[in-house]
Amino acid sequence: MYGNRFRHNFLTALLLAPATAWLVVFLVLPFIAIAVFSVGERAPEGGYQAAFTFAQYANLPARATAFWNTMVLAPVGALACLLVAYPVAYYLALQAPQRWRLILLALVVIPFWTSLLMRTYAWMYILGGRGIPALLAFVGIEDVRLINTPGAVLLGIVYGYLPLMILPIYVSLERLDRRLLEASADLGATPLSTFLGVTLKLSLPGVMTGFSLVMILLLGEYLIPTLLGGGKVFFIGNALVDLFLQSRNWPFGSAIAITLVLVSVVVLIVANRISTRVSGARRVDLI
Amino acid sequence: MRAFVIAVFGFLYLPIALVVLFSFNAGRHASEFTGFSVQWYGTALSNPFLVEALKNSLFIATTSALLAAVFGTAAALGLARVGIRTRAVFDALLGAAIVVPGVVIGISTLVALVQLFAFVNPFLASIWPDDQPPRLSLGYGSIIAAHGLFSMALVTMIVGTRLGSLDRNLVEASSDLYATPLTTFRSIVLPQIMPAVVAGFLLAFTFSFDDFIIAFFVAGAQTTLPIYVFASIRRGVTPEINAIATIVLVASVLLVVLAQWQLRQRKPSN
Numbered sequence: 306m307y308g309n310r311f312r313h314n315f316l317t318a319l320l321l322a323p324a325t326a327w328l329v330v331f332l333v334l335p336f337i338a339i340a341v342f343s344v345g346e347r348a349p350e351g352g353y354q355a356a357f358t359f360a361q362y363a364n365l366p367a368r369a370t371a372f373w374n375t376m377v378l379a380p381v382g383a384l385a386c387l388l389v390a391y392p393v394a395y396y397l398a399l400q401a402p403q404r405w406r407l408i409l410l411a412l413v414v415i416p417f418w419t420s421l422l423m424r425t426y427a428w429m430y431i432l433g434g435r436g437i438p439a440l441l442a443f444v445g446i447e448d449v450r451l452i453n454t455p456g457a458v459l460l461g462i463v464y465g466y467l468p469l470m471i472l473p474i475y476v477s478l479e480r481l482d483r484r485l486l487e488a489s490a491d492l493g494a495t496p497l498s499t500f501l502g503v504t505l506k507l508s509l510p511g512v513m514t515g516f517s518l519v520m521i522l523l524l525g526e527y528l529i530p531t532l533l534g535g536g537k538v539f540f541i542g543n544a545l546v547d548l549f550l551q552s553r554n555w556p557f558g559s560a561i562a563i564t565l566v567l568v569s570v571v572v573l574i575v576a577n578r579i580s581t582r583v584s585g586a587r588r589v590d591l592i
Numbered sequence: 593m594r595a596f597v598i599a600v601f602g603f604l605y606l607p608i609a610l611v612v613l614f615s616f617n618a619g620r621h622a623s624e625f626t627g628f629s630v631q632w633y634g635t636a637l638s639n640p641f642l643v644e645a646l647k648n649s650l651f652i653a654t655t656s657a658l659l660a661a662v663f664g665t666a667a668a669l670g671l672a673r674v675g676i677r678t679r680a681v682f683d684a685l686l687g688a689a690i691v692v693p694g695v696v697i698g699i700s701t702l703v704a705l706v707q708l709f710a711f712v713n714p715f716l717a718s719i720w721p722d723d724q725p726p727r728l729s730l731g732y733g734s735i736i737a738a739h740g741l742f743s744m745a746l747v748t749m750i751v752g753t754r755l756g757s758l759d760r761n762l763v764e765a766s767s768d769l770y771a772t773p774l775t776t777f778r779s780i781v782l783p784q785i786m787p788a789v790v791a792g793f794l795l796a797f798t799f800s801f802d803d804f805i806i807a808f809f810v811a812g813a814q815t816t817l818p819i820y821v822f823a824s825i826r827r828g829v830t831p832e833i834n835a836i837a838t839i840v841l842v843a844s845v846l847l848v849v850l851a852q853w854q855l856r857q858r859k860p861s862n
Contacts, residue, residue, distance in 0.1 A: 313673070320670030321682075323663040324744060328685045331741045332692075335700030342703055353703075389600060396597045409601075411852065416604050418795070418848040420802040422818050423837040426825055427607030430614075467604065518691075525693020527805050532825065542695045542805070549699050549809065559703065562696050569691070 342559035351553030361560035382462035390470035398478035417468035453535030477511025517576035615834035645820035657796035664747025698809030730812025743796030754788035794851035
């Protein structure tokens with residue numbers, strides 16, 4: 306009996322060992338490393354020099370623009386995604402003909418799994434001088450500037466992250482017990498109050514999952530502001546690339562990275578709280 | 593409602609369609625389509641830097657996805673055998689690997705590896721018998737490991753879900769009939785989780801092949817396809833990029849379709 310249990314535990318440990326090693330070496334230790342770096346100093350020739358100071362954190366306002374842009378455009382972008390995504394998810398889950406449902410869903414997912422770089426680059430074409438502005442000039446509207454504006458970045462965000470918002474909302478609407486909708490109508494509720502009181506309320510876990518996922522990914526976004534914002538709409542991700550790869554101020558970059566992770570954690574916790582309180586249900590797991 | 597949904601699908605696919613269309617453009621410019629030609633595919637595939645980047649990306653994506661599929665599956669099997677507390681810690685770490693933004697994964701891996709190399713390289717130099725000690729540096733290894741982290745988490749979750757819906761009766765019946773645990777695993781468990789493993793591998797491959805931001809930090813002197821494409825976009829848009837973008841789009845669509853098809857294969861009947 307004892308030998309058997311020993312063998313059971315040994316095999317379990319063996320199965321988990323590579324994954325554990327990977328998580329520790331490439332997730333836990335690196336995170337500790339940037340935490341240590343964030344209280345250090347920049348070495349004279351760039352990089353890191355050991356110290357214990359919170360000067361890097363005190364210096365965060367130096368990148369206030371990047372923080373401001375991110376903190377405004379991430380929630381606004383996620384909200385815009387939500388407004389476009391909800392009707393699509395609603396149609397797919399509750400109205401689309403059964404045999405079309407999976408095909409339409411696949412059509413939503415495919416862009417998400419194709420390169421964000423290539424898709425964002427397509428918008429550089431469309432918004433650039435030879436795209437829509439050229440069309441507008443043709444009908445007499447001159448000098449329209451679309452690319453390298455916050456609006457272009459917002460458009461890129463909605464385009465890039467829309468599938469990630471549609472999916473969890475679709476999942477929560479799909480699981481919805483349709484008898485509840487009938488019951489609500491039978492009890493004399495108007496379609497609007499059925500939607501608000503039943504459908505929307507029960508889909509809130511999916512909404513919160515989508516919103517917090519998109520929010521968190523946007524907090525670290527780099528490509529969209531770079532390609533569509535043209536260096537004018539700076540995000541935290543841009544600040545990090547600049548600090549690590551150009552000016553080589555690793556301790557300051559680490560302090561920003563730690564702040565970014567903390568903000569992400571707060572977003573997750575708040576989202577979880579809200580969806581638990583509103584519907585008593587947990588967030589939708591995507592996988 | 594329906595019109596809105598159609599408009600959204602148009603919004604999702606119009607830019608992709610334009611890239612594909614202009615990859616067949618005979619002219620040099622983006623705005624006017626001056627005739628059908630496949631010349632830009634030829635230009636792209638005879639550009640040695642581009643081909644090199646493509647090969648690097650294929651090698652990195654295959655290796656990291658394979659490692660992720662093997663170790664992720666092992667982890668999912670192991671997690672099915674542990675207590676609730678160990679499981680919670682593991683789930684939190686796997687969730688973190690997926691949710692932490694790529695920028696942060698990239699920089700923290702860079703910082704940790706550079707620190708590690710600073711210790712290991714002098715040590716290797718001191719114990720090495722001749723004057724040419726091996727030097728660890730950023731490159732294939734660091735990209736594969738950083739991509740593998742996310743991918744492994746993904747595989748563990750997908751396979752774990754599949755394990756959860758596995759018919760326990762079959763496993764019990766198998767051991768009642770005196771099959772060894774290994775036989776049970778090979779003939780009952782593995783065939784049932786295989787579609788999830790393959791789907792995980794394909795998604796991991798797609799992710800690694802497309803990733804720009806993590807590789808940007810940990811690539812060192814290596815160039816992957818997204819890094820090359822990013823650099824050329826910044827130098828100015830060329831029709832060559834349309835051709836390569838089309839190839840990548842078609843390849844990733846095929847892989848995702850294959851992955852979805854695998855996931856739906858032999859679904860446990862419930």
